[in-house]
Amino acid sequence: MKQPASFKLISRLMTDAWIYSLDGHRDAAGIYARILEMLRPNMILAVVDTRASDPDDFALDVIHRYKVPTGMSAMRHLQEVRTLSDHQHLRRFMIPAYVKVIESRRPETDRIVTSILGMVIIYDRLILPQKNPSGRSDWCLVLIDVKVLLPPTPKTALADVDLGILQLLAEGATIKEIAEASHRSDRTIHHRVERLKARFGARNLAHLVGLFISAGIADDPSSEE
Structure with missing residues (x-):
């Protein structure tokens, strides 16, 4: 039985495609086309349109949705967001990461531990900016691998x-x-x-x-x- 592709492998393939992509290439699909069928149900792939001068107006287009069965409707709600200003967490926590990648024009991989919309979530993230040495990147490609998704619980002291x-x-x-x-x-x-x-x-x-x-x-x- 074929082993499912890991976040590490998919990230490497996407990064390789990004490295060899043309400067100023307008279509992010050229970077993710090869890995679409490799994405697992716990992975999210999205394109962030960064052309707006105000980062709050950066637009999201989810290419591959989180498909693991869950009773937490907040996960579905997050994937229906169309601009980063639609949710406080996206504005405060995600905008700085996208702005940083756009300004540095370099990929970034990190692990996030956060509470959002009544969920406790841990995920690995890869952000790839459009290669555009002559100016600002028009888009970022984001791959998320959800490792842990749990309901919240009230803080309580235990004997x-x-x-x-x-x-x-x-x-x-x-x-x-x-x-x-x-x-x-x-x-x-x-x-x-x-x-x-x-x-x-x-x-x-x-x-x-x-x-x-x-x-x-x-x-x-x-x-x-």
Whole structure:
């Protein structure tokens, strides 16, 4: 079975196509045409029209949408945005990245950890500007590889025993194994897990673990709100 293409491979192919593209080439499709069929469901490909003098008016054209099944409608909403001014996060967090790439006229790859529209999200991003040595780039090509997409959870202080339970659940431990590791009865651990589910608003154990991880990411000082 053929291995799915990685963000690293697709980024390299796009960057190679960008390197060998003609200066001032007007059509971004020449750079992404080769990799379109390689894009995975968790990837987003978009062209950003940067001709407007005001970056708030930069326009978005999503070529490949995020297709992983999710109940978070915010992901669909984000891909329906037409200009960066349509959403505060796009204005404050994405505009500086596009302006930087346009001014430097060089590709940029980074990893983003952020909270947006009720989602906690981690993604890798590649930005390729139009090669135009004689002037401003008319467009940027953006590839996003969503690594983590989680619902938010309210910040909550955890007792040491509950922190241990959640950590072991995240490692795949059973209630019995958690009880043995914490020197408590199965019944005690079961009750604490049920209280944690109620506290986090989790529907099941998988949801509880996801919310626990989401809370840890949201608490990271390097993440953007």
